Amino acid sequence: MNLVASQLDPKDAIYRAVIPAGDPWIHEITKGQFFRIVDLKGNQAADTLFYSAHDYRDRYSAQDTIREQRNIYLTTGTRLISAGGTVLLTIVADTCGRHDTLGGACATESNMVRYAIEKRHMHACRQSFAKAALEWGRGLSKRDITSNINFFMNVPVTPEGKLTFEDGISEPGKYVELRAETDVLAIISNCPQLNNPCNAYDPTPVEVLIWDVGDR
Numbered sequence: 001m002n003l004v005a006s007q008l009d010p011k012d013a014i015y016r017a018v019i020p021a022g023d024p025w026i027h028e029i030t031k032g033q034f035f036r037i038v039d040l041k042g043n044q045a046a047d048t049l050f051y052s053a054h055d056y057r058d059r060y061s062a063q064d065t066i067r068e069q070r071n072i073y074l075t076t077g078t079r080l081i082s083a084g085g086t087v088l089l090t091i092v093a094d095t096c097g098r099h100d101t102l103g104g105a106c107a108t109e110s111n112m113v114r115y116a117i118e119k120r121h122m123h124a125c126r127q128s129f130a131k132a133a134l135e136w137g138r139g140l141s142k143r144d145i146t147s148n149i150n151f152f153m154n155v156p157v158t159p160e161g162k163l164t165f166e167d168g169i170s171e172p173g174k175y176v177e178l179r180a181e182t183d184v185l186a187i188i189s190n191c192p193q194l195n196n197p198c199n200a201y202d203p204t205p206v207e208v209l210i211w212d213v214g215d216r
């Protein structure tokens with residue numbers, strides 16, 4: 001964990017939006033801009049994908065990011081690396097302390113396998129990603145939905161190597177802030193999952209903010 005607070009004031013942000021519980025969001029972030037995601041009510045997973053804004057095939061890679069920093073958790077200092085080796089963004093502030101990139105995004109298929117066959121019709125993150133990608137257009141499609149980050153989600157790995165979905169460690173108002181190292185496209189699925197504790201069984205809104213602070 002590397003807890004670092006940001007010096008940026010929400011009043012100075014050039015963009016602010018609240019993503020309602022269960023909804024998708026898609027937006028470009030320009031090189032040098034600062035991007036913050038706020039867990040407004042606490043214990044809410046924000047499933048996130050990042051792409052180079054100039055080449056959607058060059059996208060966030062969990063494997064490359066983990067290997068480069070030799071740690072499975074994301075926090076302040078983590079450089080988010082693409083499959084092509086591009087540093088897309090750097091986490092510059094983090095008041096939660098740990099974010100997951102192993103658990104993947106929930107899907108109707110995994111809900112059926114993990115929980116029950118009748119969970120099939122429940123809304124899931126992969127549908128939100130697909131909706132945002134298709135509405136965005138510009139060649140982005142379902143096949144571009146690959147490895148994601150679960151901001152604010154607590155997926156500890158046991159000494160035996162087991163993955164467990166645990167109660168969140170985030171609280172109301174906790175945030176993570178990233179500096180774009182190149183022009184990126186971000187897609188967030190504000191996770192609608194109701195079957196595990198990643199949202200405390202009660203999905204809630206998150207807020208996104210962008211600052212344009214020159215070459216600070």
Ligand SMILES: [Zn+2]
Nearest residue numbers: 106125191193
């Ligand atoms: Zn989800």
